[in-house]
Amino acid sequence: MPTGKVKFYDSKKGFGFLQSDDGQEVHLPSSALPSGVTELRAGTRMEFGIAEGRRGLQALSATVIDRGTSVVRNQRPKPQDMATIMDDLIRWLDTASTSLRKGSYPSRSQSEKLAQVLRKVADDLDA
Incomplete structure (x- = not known):
């Protein structure tokens, strides 16, 4: 075959x-x-x-x-670097949450950047 x-x-x-x-x-x-x-x-x-x-x-x-190796898995950050990224992301999400509690959404540019970072982090975690 x-x-x-x-x-x-x-x-x-x-x-x-x-x-x-x-x-x-x-x-x-x-x-x-x-x-x-x-x-x-x-x-x-x-x-x-x-x-x-x-x-x-x-x-x-x-x-x-x-099955071969995943290109994404080979290029994702080291766990120590990912921990730092997650800490920063938590702080950023906390700031956005505070803004929402006060009755306003983050600005459009902030929302777009946050969404982009969340997608990237999700891809790295899911690899």
Whole structure:
């Protein structure tokens, strides 16, 4: 059976593409995934059967060989640095909370910055 890596996979759309070890691009429908697998990240190594479909090569009965490493996980801050970021974030949220208790929302620019930081911190924690 051929092997290759996931180029991308969109679970919402239910398909993605594999790059086979011999350089071919192969369509990966959700129906070809092993039972219980709904998410795949780029770089995951897979073994799969290939059939010629209406629009080119299509993967059949794929199995995961190696999940690969998360790029985000490798680039996230060290735990000690993350603790400092969390302390600062708590102080910032406390200031916003005080403003809300007094009956006013933070300014638009402050709200946008806070939302951006919260998303980044959430991504780093979830990696």
